[in-house]
Amino acid sequence: MDPHAAAAAGARVAAQPEEWELIRSVQKGDRGAFDQLVRMYDQSVLRLAAGLLRSSEDARDVYQEAFLKVYRNIHSFRFDCSFYTWLYRIVTNLCLDHLRRRKVRKEDAAVLETSEGPVNRMDSLEEQRALGNPERSLWNRQLQDRIGAALDELTPRERMVFELRHYQGLRLRAIGEVLGTSEEAAKNCLFRATQKMRLALGDCV
Amino acid sequence: MSCESVTRDMPLYLYGELAPEEEERLEAHVHGCEACRRELDCQKRLHRALDEHAVEVEPALLAGCRTDLMRAVRHMDTPKAARPGWKETLFGFWNSLGAMRQPVGALALVALGFFAARFSMRPPSQQSGAAVTPEAYAYTIRSVQPDASGRVQIALDETRRRTMVGGMDDENIRRLLLAAARDEANPGLRVDSIDLLKSHAGSAVVRDALVTALLRDPNAGVRLKALEGLKNFASGPETRQALAQVLLTDENPGVRVQAIDMLMQQRDESLVGVLQNLIQKEDNNYVRLKCQTALQEMNASVGTF
Structure with a gap:
C-alpha cells in the first residue's frame, strides 16, 4: 500500500501556515523561498511522474514544466485550496497529456533508441525488485513485466487514479479534488482499474 | 452481504476506503465464507506484487532536476538585455x-x-x-x-x-565532514560523512548536524545513518523532539520504525500522545502495528478520546 502519504499529509496540514508564509514570500519574488517550497514537494512530484510515465526523461520534463508553471503563476494562487492540491493538479494534467500523447502515438514507452542500440528506459529508474535465487528473480521479473503491461492497458485516467491511490497514498477524496471530480467518480475509476488488474494478473499471484 | 458485493468492496477495503461499519460487515462475511477468504488472499498477494512495482527515484535524478529547475528560474528572472553571450562579453572587454x-x-x-x-x-x-x-x-x-x-x-x-x-579528532577533518554532510548535490557523500560523524555524536555540534540531517535530508539512507548516530542520545529532549517530528513527517516507513524503537527506550506520557496521533494517520501496516504494540506495552489505549 502507500508507504508515504499519511505521514506526509499530516505534516502538510500541520505546516500550512508556515507554507502560506513561504508562498507569500515567493509571490513577492523571493527565489530562496521558491527553492524551499520546491523541496517540500519535489520528491513526491518526481516519484508521481516517474511512476506514471515509467521514463526518467519524461519525469524530468514534467518536473521542470510543473515547477516553472508554479513559478510563473504563483501570483494567481489565492489560498482557496491547499498548495499541494494546486501543484498536484498541474502535475497530473501534465502527466495525463503525456499519457494521452503516448496512447495516440502507440509509443513503446519502455524502449529508448540510443546510439548503443535500444535501451529499456526503466533501467535508469530503480525498481524495488525482490532479490534471491535466480529462479525467483526470473519469476519476479516476469511478474513485474506483466504488471507493467497490465498498467499500460488502463486508460490514462484509470492509470492516474490507481497511481495516486496505490503508490502515492492519496485518499479518494483528495484524488477527486486534484482531478477536479467527485470522490464517487474517483472511487468508480479506482474500482475499474483494480478490476482490470485483478483480471490481468489474478492467475499469477 | 452477498459474495458479489464483498468482492466488489475488497479493493476499497484493502485501501482503507470503507467506512468502519462496512469494514466490519466485510470482515464478518469473509470470516464465514471460504471462497471470499481465498479471493481476499489473492487480492492481498496482488497488492504486494504491485508494491514491488513501485518506482524509487534515484537521488541523482532528483538532484539533476533541482539544478536544471533553478537554472531555468534564474534564466527566467534575468532580463534578456542583461544576458549578453560570452563572445560579446569577451570582445566588448577586449x-x-x-x-x-x-x-x-x-x-x-x-x-x-x-x-x-x-x-x-x-x-x-x-x-x-x-x-x-x-x-x-x-x-x-x-x-x-x-x-x-x-x-x-x-x-x-x-x-x-x-x-x-587526519583523524576524527582533527578539528579540520571534522569541520569538512560537517560541510560534506550538507552537500546537497551528492547524497553518497552525505551518507559517508554522516556514517563517520555518527561515532562522535558526543559532540554537540555533531549531534546538531545529525538532527538536521535526520529532519531535513531528502535521502532516506542519510536519515537512517543519522538515526544510528543518535541512538545513544535518544533520551535527550532535543533528540526526542526530533524523533517525534520524524514519526509524523518522515515519508520513509523504515525511518519511522527506527524512530519508534528509539523513542521507546524512554517511555513517557508525551510519547503516548505522539503514538496515538501517528496511529490515526499512519497507512503503513507494519508501522501501525509497531505503534499499537508500543502503546500496549505502555498500557495506553490505541485511540484518543
Whole structure:
C-alpha cells in the first residue's frame, strides 16, 4: 500500500501556515523561498511522474514544466485550496497529456533508441525488485513485466487514479479534488482499474 | 452481504476506503465464507506484487532536476538585455582596452604560466596536523584592470582540489565532514560523512548536524545513518523532539520504525500522545502495528478520546 502519504499529509496540514508564509514570500519574488517550497514537494512530484510515465526523461520534463508553471503563476494562487492540491493538479494534467500523447502515438514507452542500440528506459529508474535465487528473480521479473503491461492497458485516467491511490497514498477524496471530480467518480475509476488488474494478473499471484 | 458485493468492496477495503461499519460487515462475511477468504488472499498477494512495482527515484535524478529547475528560474528572472553571450562579453572587454591590449595580453600569458607552474609543481603542505596534498587547481578570472603605469590588476577565483588526511579528532577533518554532510548535490557523500560523524555524536555540534540531517535530508539512507548516530542520545529532549517530528513527517516507513524503537527506550506520557496521533494517520501496516504494540506495552489505549 502507500508507504508515504499519511505521514506526509499530516505534516502538510500541520505546516500550512508556515507554507502560506513561504508562498507569500515567493509571490513577492523571493527565489530562496521558491527553492524551499520546491523541496517540500519535489520528491513526491518526481516519484508521481516517474511512476506514471515509467521514463526518467519524461519525469524530468514534467518536473521542470510543473515547477516553472508554479513559478510563473504563483501570483494567481489565492489560498482557496491547499498548495499541494494546486501543484498536484498541474502535475497530473501534465502527466495525463503525456499519457494521452503516448496512447495516440502507440509509443513503446519502455524502449529508448540510443546510439548503443535500444535501451529499456526503466533501467535508469530503480525498481524495488525482490532479490534471491535466480529462479525467483526470473519469476519476479516476469511478474513485474506483466504488471507493467497490465498498467499500460488502463486508460490514462484509470492509470492516474490507481497511481495516486496505490503508490502515492492519496485518499479518494483528495484524488477527486486534484482531478477536479467527485470522490464517487474517483472511487468508480479506482474500482475499474483494480478490476482490470485483478483480471490481468489474478492467475499469477 | 452477498459474495458479489464483498468482492466488489475488497479493493476499497484493502485501501482503507470503507467506512468502519462496512469494514466490519466485510470482515464478518469473509470470516464465514471460504471462497471470499481465498479471493481476499489473492487480492492481498496482488497488492504486494504491485508494491514491488513501485518506482524509487534515484537521488541523482532528483538532484539533476533541482539544478536544471533553478537554472531555468534564474534564466527566467534575468532580463534578456542583461544576458549578453560570452563572445560579446569577451570582445566588448577586449575592444574597451584600446591601447592597453598588448600589455594586458602579455600579462595574462604570464599569469597563465604562473598558475600552470603552481598546478604542476606545488609541494604537499601541512595544515593543522592534517596532511594536505594539492591535486588539481583551476581559476576563473573575474576582472582585468589596467592602471596608468602599465601594470594590470587581475581579480580571480581559485578552486583547488586537495586531499586531507587526519583523524576524527582533527578539528579540520571534522569541520569538512560537517560541510560534506550538507552537500546537497551528492547524497553518497552525505551518507559517508554522516556514517563517520555518527561515532562522535558526543559532540554537540555533531549531534546538531545529525538532527538536521535526520529532519531535513531528502535521502532516506542519510536519515537512517543519522538515526544510528543518535541512538545513544535518544533520551535527550532535543533528540526526542526530533524523533517525534520524524514519526509524523518522515515519508520513509523504515525511518519511522527506527524512530519508534528509539523513542521507546524512554517511555513517557508525551510519547503516548505522539503514538496515538501517528496511529490515526499512519497507512503503513507494519508501522501501525509497531505503534499499537508500543502503546500496549505502555498500557495506553490505541485511540484518543
